[in-house]
Amino acid sequence: MSDETRTEISTPSADEEIRDLETPAELEEARLERQTDEGAQELRPQREVVLTGGPWPELEGEGEGETMIINMGPQHPSTHGVLRVMMELDAETVVRAKPIVGYLHTGMEKTGEELTYVQGATNVTRMDYASPLGNELVFSMAVERLLDVEVPPRAIWIRMLLVELNRMASHLLFQATNGMDLGALSMMIYGWREREVTLRLLEEITGLRMNHNFIRPGGVAADLPDGWEDAVHQTCEQVEAGVEEYDRLLTNNPIWHERTVGVGLITTEQALALGASGPILRSTGFPWDLRKAQPYLAYDEVDFDVIYTENGDCFDRFRIRLHEILESVKIVRQCVEKMPTGDYRVQDRKVTPPPRERIDESMEALIHHFKLFTEGFKVPPGETYVAIESPRGEIGCYLVSDGTGKPCRLHIRGPSFYNLQTMNVMVEGRLVADAVAVISSVDPIMGEVDR
């Protein structure tokens, strides 16, 4: 086809398009088409008033129902990282809200398929960066289930100790950011102060403050350091004192009540239908906690309560997390009491590396060490789903193995992602300030949402 013919064909059709759109009916249709474009991530205004040239007598009373689309995030002080919420505002009332995720997507699940099972824990630990040990635990438990490995009791109790310490740190972070989002700036510092204490303890035990890579398939990376009991007790005392202080500062504060009671309401049915779990589900009066519902590790051997409330508002979620810190303290104390002796990882050299000093003495140990850290271990074919209770809800690991040293498919069910879906339900019809309170009470960790 020559250039000439092409021009002839395209020109009239373009003209036609422009002519078509000039009629009001066509414009309306085009607008509707855009509006009902469900695939598009962005919100479109339901009604656009385009003002060109003055005066507009026909626009008398047109301001009624006119809305404004406002972008909250991805750079915004209270969207917890890079969450972007598009909100349609009628004055300050949120008519519709749409969370837009993906700004922190780094393809961790896909990366997981390229890493061996030994390396896997370093990958998943970066997902929910506020409770990294939970991620490592769920991944390790999935791998162990496929391997059919029995973890020694000391490893189980160390894991439980660490995960509960991490839950404390995560909920303390929530207390800090929740206070900050509602304008109680001192609360932010107080929350971080106690979180720092728990992180310091975790650093003492695991060597790192975050992204520990300490819970690994087969057990934990190292035994507890000397004098850990005293350090744990000290931390528990400090955290308890801190929680009491938050309680005094906020729980009975009238402004705090005004801002949170009855805000962000959600029912059990809605929460279940949207896949919410953790404190959001428990705040609706549904005492669902995997630690009790399907005990893993040694949770059936420790004494603790599932905290739940009836109202399903932001205040309840604040209270639940506050009291869960105390429950975690309780569990941690029992861990110190009941900590068994023995190995901290399985002694199967095909899964866990030999001790460092054995490498100098034994050829076999050297080979095991080399093999483990170069190509890892092979996992029998099969698939599994393991779920545990992370601070944010049910974190699950779906793992498919094809018999090689790397997972065929790794999927993490991040509770933040599902909890975030409840945000629109809680926000719509409320004010912008409530939207901030709601986002805060969902406590999303964007690394886990986007994975």
Added chain:
Amino acid sequence: MKYPADPLLTGDIDLTVVLIVIGKTIVTFALLLVAVMLYIWFMRKVIADMQNRIGPATAGPFGVLQSVADGVKLFFKEQSMPTSADRRVFLIAPYLSILPAFLAFSIVPIGGEVSIAGHQTYLQLAELPIGVLWLLAMSGLGLYGVMLAGWSSGSKYPLLGSVRASAQLLSYEAAFGLAVVGVLIQSGTLSTRGIVDGQAWTGNWIDGIRAWYFLPAIVAFVIFLIAAIAETNHPPFDLVEAEQELVGGFHTEYTGIRFAIFFLAEFMNVITMSAIAVTLFLGGPAGPGLGFLATDGTVNVWLMPVFWFMLKLLVLLYCTVWLRATLPRLRYDQLMDLGWKYMIEIAFLWIMVSGLVVIAREEDWNLWIVVPAAAVGAAAVYGVLYASMPKRHELVEEIK
């Protein structure tokens, strides 16, 4: 009542008088600027202490020069403006905000009557017969800077901030004005010097403090404090620039020194409002002199009144810092509720009750009957008003 004119300006006006006035202007200006700097430092130090931090510590002794360092930095920063901004208004807005803050302070009596170069004068920049009205006018004008800044930025968050600002400041302006009336009923004059004279120190502690208007106008005092905090956009009423909701509110698009000017104006307003509260309710410079020194000596005439004024100011400023560190922020509709449904009604009723009491005193009626009757009447009126108000949960039902 005749208002007490500044003795400096009642006689002939010669060069010395003009120089004294210019000197007073410069001193007031410098005083306010230095006070703002020190207040920012004080605020940061106190909040840091409440939050287990150190706060500014490197610039100067105890970090006292931190505000200067920040100011210098902001002064030399690049300034940007959104392309959609209304250029002229955008540039003017910061100054519209800071000017009334300066002007309002000019009527505050800082000290007593002193003698400078042979002229008797009050230790205050301007003594206006309508001093309190001037204050109300200036605090109303301050709103324009905030409103226009948000409006002219051509951006959505500032726009929300500026709409909030106009609604909030207007509603609290009403309660603020009515609370001031509570003092005017007691003092019978609009002049700030007259009000301070009405609360002058009478020699002993009990009578001296009883003369201050915060006791006879206790309800007005509380309403004044709340309204003043809301007027100055101070936490827990800082909705206009609620960082967690509106990023920066009206000053989101401002950078460099223009941004700094907004902050300066805000803190200046806090100081001015506290100074006004001291003047209206806490006796201004009234306080005991040093008994072992001559009553007409330099210390007792110049220093002690200024000392008492600054001490009361410091106490109030400490309270504002305390609020800033402690309380969560109210929501917009709750703020409006508080303003329109409680404070304005209570202020109105208080005016009626205290007016009645003042008349009863003058006419020598039996106060034991008048005061309870007035209180019961006011409570009944408020009860009726409250019962007839739409409740928030009803409104919410309606919206749904």
